[in-house]
Amino acid sequence: MYTEKVMDHFSNPRNMGEIENASGVGTVGNAKCGDIMRMYLDIDENGVIKDCKFKTFGCGAAVATSSMATELVKGKTVQEALQVTNKTVMEALDGLPPVKVHCSLLAEEAIHAALWDYAEKNNIKIEGLSKPKEDIHEEEKEPEY
Numbered sequence: 001m002y003t004e005k006v007m008d009h010f011s012n013p014r015n016m017g018e019i020e021n022a023s024g025v026g027t028v029g030n031a032k033c034g035d036i037m038r039m040y041l042d043i044d045e046n047g048v049i050k051d052c053k054f055k056t057f058g059c060g061a062a063v064a065t066s067s068m069a070t071e072l073v074k075g076k077t078v079q080e081a082l083q084v085t086n087k088t089v090m091e092a093l094d095g096l097p098p099v100k101v102h103c104s105l106l107a108e109e110a111i112h113a114a115l116w117d118y119a120e121k122n123n124i125k126i127e128g129l130s131k132p133k134e135d136i137h138e139e140e141k142e143p144e145y
């Protein structure tokens with residue numbers, strides 16, 4: 001049911017934990033499954049993501065997608081990180097079963113929420129970023145397969 005990459009990131013999650021005094025922190029959840037994901041970003045003065053960590057209280061796919069998402073945004077600029085969608089995360093994991101697509105949406109939205117927090121703290125506007133919702137599920141946002 002799950003790809004090897006999903007199992008790998010679930011069994012050995014990368015970048016699990018938190019960042020003290022993070023540049024941005026974003027927490028999102030899905031009220032239906034009750035899963036919660038929190039992303040921490042450390043962003044330098046050039047707008048480059050130096051570090052990214054996550055904490056996920058959720059299913060295995062949520063752990064795997066958060067882990068992969070942290071790897072994908074590390075080293076990227078804020079603008080580049082915005083292009084990391086749930087589709088990008090799923091592709092990097094070689095796919096997810098359809099019932100688990102919403103887990104990857106949590107990863108995308110948690111990054112957006114952390115970027116939003118960073119923008120608010122620094123009084124800047126990030127082109128293309130809108131205020132993230134706290135409750136994420138497919139009905140509100142069409143998943144891209």
Ligand code: FES
Nearest residue numbers: 033035059062103
């Ligand atoms: Fe809801 Fe995975 S079952 S995040």
